[in-house]
Amino acid sequence: MDEFEPNIIGFLCNWCSYAGADLAGTSRIQYPTNIKIIRVMCSGRIEPVFILESLKKGADGVLISGCHFGECHYKSGNYKANRRIKLLKKYLKEMGVDPNRVRFEFVSASEGHRFADVVREFVEELKKIGPISLQITP
Amino acid sequence: MVKLSINGQEVEVKEGQTILEAANSIGIEIPTLCYHKALSPYGACRLCVVEINHNGNIMYHTSCQFPVMEGIEVQTNTERVLKGRKIMVELMLARCPESEKIQELAEQFGVKETRFKKKDEDCILCGLCARICQERMGVGTIDFINRGIERDIKPPFETHSEICRVCGACASVCPTGARTLELKELSLREPNPILSEFNEGLAKRHPIYIPFPQSVPKIPVIDREKCIHFLLDECETCSIFCEAEAIKYDQEDEIIELDIGAIVVASGFDSFDPTAETKYGYGEFPNVITGMEFERLVSASGPTEGHIEVNGKEPTNIVFIQCVGSRDKDGNEYCSRVCCMYTAKQAHMVRDKFPDSELTIYFTDVRAFGKGFEEFYNRVQGENIIYLRRELDDTIQVVQNGNGVVVKAEGHPDIEADLVVLATGLIPREDSKELAQTLNINLSADGFFLEAHPKLRPVDTFTDGIFLAGSCQSPKDIPDTVAQASSAASRVCNILSQKELEIEATIAYVDETLCRACGFCVDACPYQAIELVRIQYLGHTTDVARVNEALCKGCGTCAAACLNGAIRQLGYTDGQILTIIKAFGEN
Numbered sequence: 001m002d003e004f005e006p007n008i009i010g011f012l013c014n015w016c017s018y019a020g021a022d023l024a025g026t027s028r029i030q031y032p033t034n035i036k037i038i039r040v041m042c043s044g045r046i047e048p049v050f051i052l053e054s055l056k057k058g059a060d061g062v063l064i065s066g067c068h069f070g071e072c073h074y075k076s077g078n079y080k081a082n083r084r085i086k087l088l089k090k091y092l093k094e095m096g097v098d099p100n101r102v103r104f105e106f107v108s109a110s111e112g113h114r115f116a117d118v119v120r121e122f123v124e125e126l127k128k129i130g131p132i133s134l135q136i137t138p
Numbered sequence: 139m140v141k142l143s144i145n146g147q148e149v150e151v152k153e154g155q156t157i158l159e160a161a162n163s164i165g166i167e168i169p170t171l172c173y174h175k176a177l178s179p180y181g182a183c184r185l186c187v188v189e190i191n192h193n194g195n196i197m198y199h200t201s202c203q204f205p206v207m208e209g210i211e212v213q214t215n216t217e218r219v220l221k222g223r224k225i226m227v228e229l230m231l232a233r234c235p236e237s238e239k240i241q242e243l244a245e246q247f248g249v250k251e252t253r254f255k256k257k258d259e260d261c262i263l264c265g266l267c268a269r270i271c272q273e274r275m276g277v278g279t280i281d282f283i284n285r286g287i288e289r290d291i292k293p294p295f296e297t298h299s300e301i302c303r304v305c306g307a308c309a310s311v312c313p314t315g316a317r318t319l320e321l322k323e324l325s326l327r328e329p330n331p332i333l334s335e336f337n338e339g340l341a342k343r344h345p346i347y348i349p350f351p352q353s354v355p356k357i358p359v360i361d362r363e364k365c366i367h368f369l370l371d372e373c374e375t376c377s378i379f380c381e382a383e384a385i386k387y388d389q390e391d392e393i394i395e396l397d398i399g400a401i402v403v404a405s406g407f408d409s410f411d412p413t414a415e416t417k418y419g420y421g422e423f424p425n426v427i428t429g430m431e432f433e434r435l436v437s438a439s440g441p442t443e444g445h446i447e448v449n450g451k452e453p454t455n456i457v458f459i460q461c462v463g464s465r466d467k468d469g470n471e472y473c474s475r476v477c478c479m480y481t482a483k484q485a486h487m488v489r490d491k492f493p494d495s496e497l498t499i500y501f502t503d504v505r506a507f508g509k510g511f512e513e514f515y516n517r518v519q520g521e522n523i524i525y526l527r528r529e530l531d532d533t534i535q536v537v538q539n540g541n542g543v544v545v546k547a548e549g550h551p552d553i554e555a556d557l558v559v560l561a562t563g564l565i566p567r568e569d570s571k572e573l574a575q576t577l578n579i580n581l582s583a584d585g586f587f588l589e590a591h592p593k594l595r596p597v598d599t600f601t602d603g604i605f606l607a608g609s610c611q612s613p614k615d616i617p618d619t620v621a622q623a624s625s626a627a628s629r630v631c632n633i634l635s636q637k638e639l640e641i642e643a644t645i646a647y648v649d650e651t652l653c654r655a656c657g658f659c660v661d662a663c664p665y666q667a668i669e670l671v672r673i674q675y676l677g678h679t680t681d682v683a684r685v686n687e688a689l690c691k692g693c694g695t696c697a698a699a700c701l702n703g704a705i706r707q708l709g710y711t712d713g714q715i716l717t718i719i720k721a722f723g724e725n
Contacts, residue, residue, distance in 0.1 A: 009722050015600050016580070026592075036722040040710055041644055044662075045694030053716055057723025070575055073600060074693035075664040084698070109600065110582040 006060035006126035008035040008119075011050065013043045015073035016108045017065035023112030031116035032123045035063065042066070044077025048088045051102055061101045061126045065118070068106045078106070098129055144212045157201035157212055158186055168214050169223065169243075171313040172264035173202040176378040177273055182264040183313075184226045189213040198222065220247075228252045233259050237314045260316040263289055267308035267317050275307050276372040279324055293324055304329040305366060307373075332364050334441070338431045341441030346376050346385075351439060360385075400603045400630040403587060404623065405573060407609040410463030410470070410562040418462065418560055419536035424449060425543050426536055426558045428462075429480055436487050446491060446557075449541055453557035456488055457545045458499040464563030465502065465530055472584050474563030474613040478505045481561045482518045489521045497523045498553055500545070502530050508617060526550055564613035579604055586612050597626045605629050642692035644709040646685045652704035655681035659696035659705055665689050668696060 012018040018039050024031060040046060043066030054062045064085060066078040082104060089099035103122055107115045139150050144161050151160040156179060161168050171183035181200040188201045191211040198219070201212070213219065227240070227247045232254035234240045240262070244250075265282065268291055272278040279302040283292050293299035302325035309317040321329055334343040336350040345364040348356060358376075366373040367387055377385040409430050412420040420426045425448055427435070438444040446452060458481045464474040478501070485497050504525070506515040519525060528534065532548035542556040566585035567573075574581050579599040580588040587610050590598040597605050607623035608614065614622070633639075646659075650673065660668045660683065667689035670681050683705070685696075694707035703712060 007723070009719060019600070038715060038718050038722070040694060040715070041707070042693035042695060045698050045707060045710060047698045047712070049712075050715055050719060054719045054723060057720050059719075059723050071578075071580065073578065074691060074695065075578070077664070077693050077695050080662065080695055080698075109580050110588050 004127060004131055006034050006123060006131070007058060008061045008063055008122060008126065009054040009059040010035045010037045010063040010065065010119075011040055011043070011046050012037055012107075013066045013073070013077070014039055014041045016067035016071065017043075017105075017115065019109035020065075020107040020111045020115040023109065024115045025112075027112045029112055029116045031119045034123050034126075035119050042072070042074045042077035043081035044072075044074060046081055046084070048084055051085075051088060055097060055101065055132060058132070060129075060132045061103065061122060063103050063105065063118070063122055065105045065107045065115070068108055071108060097132075100125060100129060101132065140206045140208050142206050142208070142210045142212060145214055151206055153206070155206050157188060157190070157204045157206060160206050161188075161201065161212070161214060166214060168201055169246075170202060171243075171262065172266055174266055174270070174311055176375040177266065177269045177311075179203045180265050180269065183230075183262065185223055187219060187222050187226075189216050189219050223247060224249060229254060230262050233257050234262060234314060236260065237262075237316075239314050260314050261291060262314055263291065264313060265291070266311045266313065267291060270307045270311050270375075274373045274375050275303070275305060275366060276370065277301055277303060280308065298326045299324055302327070306331075307366075332361070336434075337441045338428070338434050340431060340434055400605065400633050401577065402605045402607050402623070402626045402630060403573070403577065403579070403599075403610055404607040404626075405567055405570065405610045407564040407613065408567050410474075410565050412462050412560050412562055415462065417533070417535050418459065418558070419538075419543065420560060423536065423538060423543050423558075425453075425541075425556055426560065428560050428562045429477065429484065430562065432484055432559045433480075436484065436491075444491075446488070448557050451556075452492065453495065453555075454492070455496045455542070455553070455555045456485075456498070456557045456559065457553055457555040458485060458497070458559045458561060459534065459545070460499065460501045460561040461530060462560040462562045463565065467530075470563060470565060470584065472613065473505065475505070475507075476613060476615045477561035477563060479508070479511055479514070479615065481559070482506075482515055484559060485523045486514075486518050486521065489518075489523060498545075498555075499523060499525050500528050500534065500547055500550075501525055502528060508615065564609055567610065570610065577601065577604055582612075584612070586610060597622055597629055603633060641688060642690065644692035644694070644707055645687055645690040646692070646694065646696050647706050647708055648683050648685055649704045649706065650675065650682045652702045653682040654702055654704075655683060656701060657683070658699045658701060659683050662695045662699035663690075664693070664695065665691055667691075 012021055021037060043064055046064055051062045064081060066081055067073065069078060072078045085102065085104045089102060092099045092102065105118050107118060140153050141148065141150050142160065144164065144166055147164060149160055149164050151163060158168055158173060168186045168188065170186040172180055173186060179202040181203045184200060186201045187198055190197045190199055190204065192207065224247050227244050227249050230240050231244045231249060232252040235256050237260050268281045271280055279299045280291050280293050283290050304321060304325050304327045306321065306329060309321055331342045332345060333339040334341045345361045346358050348358050362368040409428065412418050412428060418426060434440040435442055435446050436444055460477055460481055464470055464472065464477065481499060485499060488495060488497060504515055506512040528547050528549065535546045536543050536558055537546065539554060542554055543558060545553045545555055545558060570585060570587065571581060574587065578601050582588040587606050589596050589606060589611055590600050597607065599606060605626040607626040608619040655670055657670055660670060667686045668683050671684045672679060672681055692707065694710050697705045697707040
């Protein structure tokens with residue numbers, strides 16, 4: 001059997017993490033291709049619904065990455081995202097979904113290496129957790 | 139106002155002024171040693187004696203003490219006056235035959251030899267030091283003691299004073315330089331000189347000073363942490379000297395709010411401090427200095443007027459060590475770009491001054507990348523300057539050797555040196571992180587400010603209207619800095635020359651039929667761009683949220699906060715994102 005390759009949806013903020021991912025690309029840094037990136041202007045734009053929907057539609061993990069605290073292009077979006085995701089993780093546990101499937105990270109525009117490391121680590125972790133299964137058993 | 143004439147010149151001055159002040163005000167100089175504008179006149183040196191004709195009565199009096207009177211005629215250079223001054227100088231020369239200042243004065247007055255019995259003093263008992271200590275510093279550490287030939291200036295009981303602050307004011311006014319030597323006789327406290335930041339601590343500066351010769355505006359500043367006025371409410375000497383009355387001690391720092399369209403960040407760099415890198419022995423041996431210190435030493439307008447001296451003698455063996463604080467895998471990984479060329483320039487300047495000196499440069503790679511740089515490097519190599527290559531990982535150690543040092547570099551014979559110049563690199567300014575947060579711009583991994591794109595937007599930042607110039611973005615030399623600054627200026631013109639400002643396309647939009655005016659979006663918006671307004675809808679009065687499109691920066695935080703899905707961020711609507719999620723989820 002082929003090794004399980006997790007499917008990750010990543011929400012990256014335009015100013016820090018997306019630029020960081022871009023830098024990883026322009027610096028020719030290798031990282032797993034499991035992640036599919038959705039660019040949003042700010043991590044504050046990310047609604048919990050997006051994360052739940054991602055898991056429901058078949059993503060094995062969701063990565064949300066924004067600016068470091070104090071460096072948000074929009075002053076405070078990353079603080080708001082942090083609060084929302086912390087709350088959501090509690091609910092995920094109640095719902096029977098491993099909260100580790102959702103990861104909130106800070107990657108600045110200069111941290112191409114860090115972005116690659118984050119993706120690599122997350123893929124490793126999801127491989128241990130295994131594929132997501134949201135089928136409701138009768 | 140009082141009218142009088144000085145050397146036949148009519149002059150009108152305020153009542154209460156002295157003849158000396160009146161003469162100075164019309165540019166007539168009267169020689170004096172014991173007069174100080176900020177201190178009460180004392181008439182000790184008698185050099186300022188002038189001839190005063192008051193209604194036919196001729197008087198000879200010290201002009202520093204004589205207040206102006208209506209109608210007096212003053213002559214400052216008559217034969218008798220000059221003769222009197224000459225005798226005064228002769229007497230002073232007898233008292234202080236070794237004082238350079240008095241010798242100069244004697245030469246000026248044509249006194250070749252004194253006829254009086256010589257003494258071995260350096261103090262002319264003018265009392266300036268006692269007056270400034272009492273009147274301006276408010277201390278009174280020293281004063282005259284004894285009488286007649288026993289007269290002297292000393293602290294009480296001729297012992298170390300407890301109240302002396304070792305401020306050095308007495309030394310600063312002493313006309314013969316005598317007080318400088320005796321400062322340690324006044325107090326047991328160690329004087330704490332104020333070192334000039336611009337001169338890298340190689341020279342002293344005053345508490346009121348012009349930061350550096352080329353500063354714009356060229357206006358003095360007061361160091362409030364050192365100024366006696368701000369510390370102890372004394373002195374105020376500088377304000378007495380300022381004829382424009384420009385010194386106002388009650389001035390406070392003010393915060394001026396400006397409406398601006400663009401910002402150019404050109405905050406520069408700090409120099410790497412090699413103290414922590416103990417292998418170079420910087421701070422331990424006086425023979426080891428940084429490139430910046432050497433730059434001040436060799437500068438014709440520097441503290442030594444370009445004279446290079448270490449431990450009181452001219453160095454003959456000079457070693458330059460490159461890449462200090464740069465290209466270090468455990469520290470600053472980047473190349474500072476300027477050190478190779480400034481070291482070559484410095485070596486060239488030393489060769490110019492000391493043609494017979496031994497000059498050695500330890501380098502790793504010489505990066506002579508700019509226009510004309512390689513040619514200059516070749517020229518320097520041809521001046522009998524030895525370039526020795528060492529790997530960055532190779533050990534290097536500077537150890538003491540008598541009055542000099544020995545540079546022990548791996549793979550090379552030890553070199554004895556009496557001066558080691560460290561080519562210290564450029565580092566981000568200490569406050570760059572704070573500034574980045576204030577301006578909402580980013581730092582790159584090396585701590586310098588991050589440009590929006592390394593190739594396509596090299597002077598922009600991620601924040602609209604903020605641009606970078608110079609070494610705050612990355613180490614660079616002067617031509618590169620000027621080029622980048624010109625580019626930043628033209629980018630600013632781009633914004634300022636437009637009649638209309640382009641705003642973000644991804645702004646938020648409220649579907650008023652769905653909005654229930656909960657106000658969550660108002661709280662979420664970091665820019666106060668959303669407010670609740672009262673509208674008429676289908677005959678009902680109702681509240682809805684409304685976005686100010688000029689203020690909205692398009693972050694979408696409000697859209698995420700909206701409970702009803704009434705706010706859409708254009709370009710990032712829920713529908714659009716959910717469609718992407720669906721496509722990605724299906725894998």
